[in-house]
Amino acid sequence: MNYFIQDLNVFYATIYGGILIGILFDINRSLKNNFKFISKLSFVFDVLFWLIITVIIFIVVNTVSKFQLRYYHFIALAVGFILYYNTISKFILKFNNMVINFIKSLIKKIILTSVAILENLYYVIVYAIHFLFDMIFYIPNIIFKIKKNTSRRPLVKKKMKKGV
Template identity: 60%
Template sequence: MIPFTQDVSVFYGTIYGGIIIGLLFDIHRGLKHNFKFINYFSLFFDLLFWILVTLITFITINAIEFFDLRYYHFVALFLGFILYYNTISKFVLSVINKIILFTTNSCKKTVHYIVAILNNLYYVIIYSIHLMFDIIFYIPNIFLSAIRCIKRKSIKRIKN
């Protein structure tokens, strides 16, 4: 028989597992709120959430009692989740939303700057190639045309 004090410490440890599940739930809510494509694949992400919750439950119970499952584990998990959800969930969710917003804005700005740099680089390369073709093809043709024109005028002067 397990002493009562050890049962209480196991109960508190399982409450921490419920708090971790609550934190995972807020991360899931934050991602669903900020990314609309997750709503299209809601079934997949909900399934992923519940698989993670199941893993956290089994890891918690394994770490605390080596899979000696008792009814109060589920009560403690539920109590930890409710405790977390009613106390700091709003604060954590707002922090998660701010982190997601900062990350997405940073990624958008980074992509925008990279596209701007590549756009400018594109024009630098295109104008450089254009200048090379001008030098190779048009400038010699201008000189040849000028020489032909001078020869025609000199021939007309000689005839007159």
């Protein structure tokens, strides 16, 4: 096979690696824009991002040319990233933001619904226990008081008039 064509195929494959780096860059940007705790821990997430990018570069270079690192690998990575960033980055960023906002609203609705169900379940359990205690303690107590009061009172006999 012609070495130029082989190097050209490696160049194009490495461009795809640059595009993948661009996609991960937009994911990182959209996470920082949508979550405050990530923007506060920006340094940690930037280091994590660059570690992931380094692993991706090593995987791409190993897959494409068995670690025969050439200067055009870096050029192809840069070309792939620039192509991605200048063409579809804004659409991918909007899509990422929509997905993140959808997931955030879905999680919020799930949590609110769960809290409402648990609150209603709490009242059902509390009222059932209250009713059970009423049945156990108050009703027999009322019955005993009624029996006690009826047995204490002597029957009052009416006196009849004599001489009628």
